[in-house]
Amino acid sequence: MTFNDRIFGVLMIVLAVAYGWGATQLPEPFGGSEAVGPETFPLLLSVVLALSSLYLIVRPDPDNAWPWSRTGIELVIAVVVLVLYAMLLQPLGFIISTALAVGTLCWRMGARPPRAYLVGAVSGLVVYLVFNFALDLALPLGLLSFLEVS
Structure with missing residues (x-):
């Protein structure tokens, strides 16, 4: 059943990439020179999701059923x-x-x-x-x- 975790991991990596790309499309705040902008939190979430998804692909649960x-x-x-x-x-x-x-x-x-x-x-x-x-x-x-x- 490790195949299920790997499929889910790949789907979540696709979601993480799409979410991260969407975060980079947010408009710049007025002034534009702030270190923390509107894209910071979504980008952080996409990185965490991508890392978690990679873990699912590399180390899937051996006893996993849908x-x-x-x-x-x-x-x-x-x-x-x-x-x-x-x-x-x-x-x-x-x-x-x-x-x-x-x-x-x-x-x-x-x-x-x-x-x-x-x-x-x-x-x-x-x-x-x-x-x-x-x-x-x-x-x-x-x-x-x-x-x-x-």
């Missing part, structure tokens, strides 16, 4: 939720899309839906406030853009 049971279905659901999250981030905004994504993932992990979506809403709001006010990094508000303070 999870075709309920676990496999839950993994597919999680991937679909994360893809939808990325697609809805701009139109719905960070708070709403994060509330929906985190709430759905919590629910799929066993939480009751009202509590799961409450956790999602609180998570989205708290992370937005930290990024916007503590870190001074703008996140999209989308449908909630009427709350934006000039």
Whole structure:
């Protein structure tokens, strides 16, 4: 079953290269001479992903089987939720899309839906406030853009 890890490793290297290339396409910040720009964190993530993928290719798990049971279905659901999250981030905004994504993932992990979506809403709001006010990094508000303070 080491073949599964190697296939996954190759796919993840392709993803790491694409993600790293996408990070280099981000626009330069105003001033342009900062050592840490908008591409720094995505590039770091792509390097970590590439190194982890190489490890999977070189040293695969000898007893690895694809999870075709309920676990496999839950993994597919999680991937679909994360893809939808990325697609809805701009139109719905960070708070709403994060509330929906985190709430759905919590629910799929066993939480009751009202509590799961409450956790999602609180998570989205708290992370937005930290990024916007503590870190001074703008996140999209989308449908909630009427709350934006000039």
